[in-house]
Amino acid sequence: MAKNLILWVIIAVVLIAVFNNFDMSTNAEQVSYSRFVQQVEQDQVRSVTYTGLNIRGELRDGSSFATTRPEYSDPNVLIGEMIDHGVDVSVQPPEQPSIWTQLFLAAFPILIILGVFMFFMRQMQGGAGGGKGGPMSFGKSKARLLSEDQINTTFKDVAGVDEAKEDVQELVDFLRDPGKYQRLGGKIPRGVLMVGQPGTGKTLLAKAIAGEAKVPFFSISGSDFVEMFVGVGASRVRDMFEQAKKQAPCIIFIDEIDAVGRSRGAGIGGGNDEREQTLNQLLVEMDGFEVNDGIIVIAATNRPDVLDPALKRPGRFDREVVVGLPDVRGREQILKVHMRKVPVGDDVDASVIARGTPGFSGADLANLINEAALFAARLNRRVVTAEEIDKAKDKITMGAERKNKVMSEEDKLNTAYHESGHAIVAYLAKESDPIHKVTIIPRGQALGFVQQLPEADQVGYSRQYLLTRITIAYGGRIAEEMTVGWDGATTGASQDISYATGLARQMVTKWGFSKEAGPVLYEKENQSYLGSSGGTSDFSPETMTKIDAEVRKILTDCYDHAKSILEENRDKLETMTKALMEYETIFPEQIEDIMAGREPGKPKGWEDRDAAKAPESEPAEDSASDSKDDSPTQH
Numbered sequence: 066m067a068k069n070l071i072l073w074v075i076i077a078v079v080l081i082a083v084f085n086n087f088d089m090s091t092n093a094e095q096v097s098y099s100r101f102v103q104q105v106e107q108d109q110v111r112s113v114t115y116t117g118l119n120i121r122g123e124l125r126d127g128s129s130f131a132t133t134r135p136e137y138s139d140p141n142v143l144i145g146e147m148i149d150h151g152v153d154v155s156v157q158p159p160e161q162p163s164i165w166t167q168l169f170l171a172a173f174p175i176l177i178i179l180g181v182f183m184f185f186m187r188q189m190q191g192g193a194g195g196g197k198g199g200p201m202s203f204g205k206s207k208a209r210l211l212s213e214d215q216i217n218t219t220f221k222d223v224a225g226v227d228e229a230k231e232d233v234q235e236l237v238d239f240l241r242d243p244g245k246y247q248r249l250g251g252k253i254p255r256g257v258l259m260v261g262q263p264g265t266g267k268t269l270l271a272k273a274i275a276g277e278a279k280v281p282f283f284s285i286s287g288s289d290f291v292e293m294f295v296g297v298g299a300s301r302v303r304d305m306f307e308q309a310k311k312q313a314p315c316i317i318f319i320d321e322i323d324a325v326g327r328s329r330g331a332g333i334g335g336g337n338d339e340r341e342q343t344l345n346q347l348l349v350e351m352d353g354f355e356v357n358d359g360i361i362v363i364a365a366t367n368r369p370d371v372l373d374p375a376l377k378r379p380g381r382f383d384r385e386v387v388v389g390l391p392d393v394r395g396r397e398q399i400l401k402v403h404m405r406k407v408p409v410g411d412d413v414d415a416s417v418i419a420r421g422t423p424g425f426s427g428a429d430l431a432n433l434i435n436e437a438a439l440f441a442a443r444l445n446r447r448v449v450t451a452e453e454i455d456k457a458k459d460k461i462t463m464g465a466e467r468k469n470k471v472m473s474e475e476d477k478l479n480t481a482y483h484e485s486g487h488a489i490v491a492y493l494a495k496e497s498d499p500i501h502k503v504t505i506i507p508r509g510q511a512l513g514f515v516q517q518l519p520e521a522d523q524v525g526y527s528r529q530y531l532l533t534r535i536t537i538a539y540g541g542r543i544a545e546e547m548t549v550g551w552d553g554a555t556t557g558a559s560q561d562i563s564y565a566t567g568l569a570r571q572m573v574t575k576w577g578f579s580k581e582a583g584p585v586l587y588e589k590e591n592q593s594y595l596g597s598s599g600g601t602s603d604f605s606p607e608t609m610t611k612i613d614a615e616v617r618k619i620l621t622d623c624y625d626h627a628k629s630i631l632e633e634n635r636d637k638l639e640t641m642t643k644a645l646m647e648y649e650t651i652f653p654e655q656i657e658d659i660m661a662g663r664e665p666g667k668p669k670g671w672e673d674r675d676a677a678k679a680p681e682s683e684p685a686e687d688s689a690s691d692s693k694d695d696s697p698t699q700h
């Protein structure tokens with residue numbers, strides 16, 4: 066808008082200049098003043114018109130001429146002379162610039178100032194640096210727009226998250242040609258939730274989608290919507306969607322959606338009006354645009370559990386793409402992406418570094434290479450050697466908030482036993498869901514999924530299914546007890562235990578799955594304050610004792626069942642643990658091999674890495690991981 070204004074001003078100036086020039090140069094021959102006087106004296110001039118200092122005239126041979134008289138000459142002398150020589154003299158008042166030109170000239174400085182002012186306002190709102198926009202920008206979205214030629218990120222730059230890439234491929238197909246996609250009967254996506262820990266590449270992946278599809282990319286952070294003043298966030302949301310509609314097909318990327326998307330009404334005192342209004346507006350906009358508008362909204366979060374359920378309804382963020390921490394092979398690929406950008410020595414082997422960095426995110430690995438390059442620069446080395454990489458790793462691992470970054474070898478082994486335990490029970494138990502993969506890389510999301518199950522009572526689950534879930538949950542702890550021993554077992558199972566207990570309690574108190582307690586609802590709905598599920602206090606002590614006994618019975622039965630399964634399959638537990646230590650993530654094919662008593666083949670993507678096998682992992686780091694993957698390893 067401001068840029069347009071400046072453009073118009075320039076065009077106007079040029080036009081006026083052209084016209085003025087045109088006016089002065091009617092196809093008359095310019096002659097010198099002395100030549101003109103000479104011509105008068107030689108009786109060659111027929112007529113002359115004075116306009117101020119300008120003189121135009123016609124010669125007796127019919128040609129026209131123009132000249133300018135000196136300012137200090139007395140026109141009367143010349144005029145007398147001309148009359149003597151029979152020249153027809155007429156005088157016009159000096160030419161005035163047109164009224165428009167005058168107006169324009171007067172307004173010109175003001176226009177310039179206005180233009181510059183608007184330009185700066187826009188800069189501030191556009192937030193090239195995302196800075197605060199000042200009062201004028203209230204209600205304008207702070208979204209940053211990258212046009213399709215400004216994006217040079219593609220899927221090549223995003224490594225180690227193959228599943229997520231597969232999941233988003235169809236978004237690319239859709240954005241490339243929304244109409245065609247629709248005609249072919251593709252189900253049109255609208256909102257996608259990217260879930261993953263910080264630094265796993267969610268932003269990078271979203272940008273790569275835009276890069277692959279060659280569409281513009283709006284990005285904004287959830288916290289940018291939230292301001293002190295009520296209503297501002299909502300109008301920012303509206304503004305952003307308006308802008309996006311003009312650029313469609315395009316991507317809107319909302320980082321940290323949890324800043325606006327937390328459950329409404331959560332928290333004491335009814336929550337935050339401004340934030341809720343903003344969230345409501347977001348929901349309204351998501352419902353409002355037609356899918357064939359070609360806008361895809363991608364939101365990122367590492368707390369999917371706190372999001373308002375309304376956000377995940379069909380037609381809104383109804384797809385979830387998990388961007389997990391990379392496993393050893395993923396880390397190797399990410400390292401290779403970043404090692405392309407710096408010169409590395411021959412002694413640097415991505416697969417060796419990958420083995421020594423379990424628990425690192427993509428951002429950590431990028432940082433690792435970057436720090437190593439800085440160390441090398443400080444030492445005036447021409448290439449980055451393994452020594453600098455080691456130093457950089459120490460620096461990152463020791464960093465204050467990153468105590469638990471690298472899993473120690475011991476943690477890794479514990480986790481491998483634990484997850485194998487879950488997996489083997491899951492494989493062998495009745496009515497169990499098929500296993501999609503087993504991994505020892507922490508994944509907060511899987512955890513969230515498990516925790517949600519008991520609440521999802523709109524879907525029917527059989528009693529056997531629920532018992533199996535509990536049995537699987539105990540598989541982890543039992544495997545640890547059997548291998549590293551009772552004293553070595555970790556708190557990693559605490560989530561499993563609370564999950565199993567919660568499920569068993571609901572079986573008894575809510576779903577009538579206990580013969581002893583009977584088909585009675587012992588829990589009052591809607592009475593839970595702040596979401597706690599305690600609610601049996603209205604009942605007599607005897608009833609409560611009975612409930613506790615029933616819960617306990619379910620749990621011990623499941624525990625014993627899990628234990629017998631694992632004891633019968635101890636050899637498989639060892640083989641699977643070995644495979645997990647080697648590959649970190651295994652898939653159904655390997656699980657089939659292991660359960661059939663065979664040596665597992667390499668997981669997908671490993672086959673290409675033939676005999677050039679990396680040496681054994683580096684010595685253990687010290688770090689007590691207290692936040693392990695506690696989820697039954699099934700999807």
Ligand SMILES: Nc1ncnc2c1ncn2[C@@H]1O[C@H](COP(=O)(O)OP(=O)(O)OP(=O)(O)O)[C@@H](O)[C@H]1O
Nearest residue numbers: 222223224263264265266267268269399427428431
């Ligand atoms: N899978 C990956 N492949 C290559 N580089 C990666 C990957 N993941 C992260 N990185 C590097 O880390 C940087 C930060 O990642 P990004 O900002 O995309 O993470 P994020 O998941 O959005 O994090 P946050 O949740 O903190 O916003 C990237 O710019 C990139 O250099």
Ligand SMILES: [Zn+2]
Nearest residue numbers: 541561695696
């Ligand atoms: Zn577990």
